[in-house]
Amino acid sequence: MLFALFASLSGFSQSNYSRQIAAHREEYKAEFLKSAKSPLKKEDLKNLHFFEPDSNYRVEAAVQRTPAAEPFELPTYDGQKKTYVSYAVLTFQLNGKPHQLTLYRSLQLARLPQYRDYLFLPFKDATNGHETYGGGRYLDLRLGDLKDGKVQIDFNKAYNPYCAYSDGYACPIPPRENHLTVEMKAGEKNYGKAN
Numbered sequence: 001m002l003f004a005l006f007a008s009l010s011g012f013s014q015s016n017y018s019r020q021i022a023a024h025r026e027e028y029k030a031e032f033l034k035s036a037k038s039p040l041k042k043e044d045l046k047n048l049h050f051f052e053p054d055s056n057y058r059v060e061a062a063v064q065r066t067p068a069a070e071p072f073e074l075p076t077y078d079g080q081k082k083t084y085v086s087y088a089v090l091t092f093q094l095n096g097k098p099h100q101l102t103l104y105r106s107l108q109l110a111r112l113p114q115y116r117d118y119l120f121l122p123f124k125d126a127t128n129g130h131e132t133y134g135g136g137r138y139l140d141l142r143l144g145d146l147k148d149g150k151v152q153i154d155f156n157k158a159y160n161p162y163c164a165y166s167d168g169y170a171c172p173i174p175p176r177e178n179h180l181t182v183e184m185k186a187g188e189k190n191y192g193k194a195n
Helices: 002-032 042-047
Strands: 058-065 072-075 081-094 097-106 118-123 137-142 150-154
Touching (some): 081 150
Antiparallel strands (some): 058 150, 081 097
């Protein structure tokens, strides 16, 4: 009886989570139609594909701040460079194995009031070039997401850079320190292919 109750609650929890991710993805698609610089039009949105929501890819990470980090030039796929600084190192467990990613802050965006609390988490993983865009994917965080030395990373919200849809965009290349050897079967898939 207790097991059946737990299984029922677990199923409800996953179902509720799936609805949250579905709503997040609808908002994500709507953002493409708000910007004049967007690479996608309304008719292109049907070509956006995602992994099924999976709460196992929502992890809690320990946050180790890097206040002494020096700014550096992060190359982009169109040959430009953008200035970032390491903000923190995030350590987390996925499927029982430890992983680490570096969280960055754009010095250019930090000067704009609406992006002052914006943090950037670019990464590559073993799905790149197969199920997902070969150039890696991104996650966005805010300063307020970091609480008591912890932060929640939800790879179900991982999205493609504009370069995945069209040329001519200055998309930062995920640094080597953010290359994961595991498959992150969560978030956005390749554009234009149902895989």
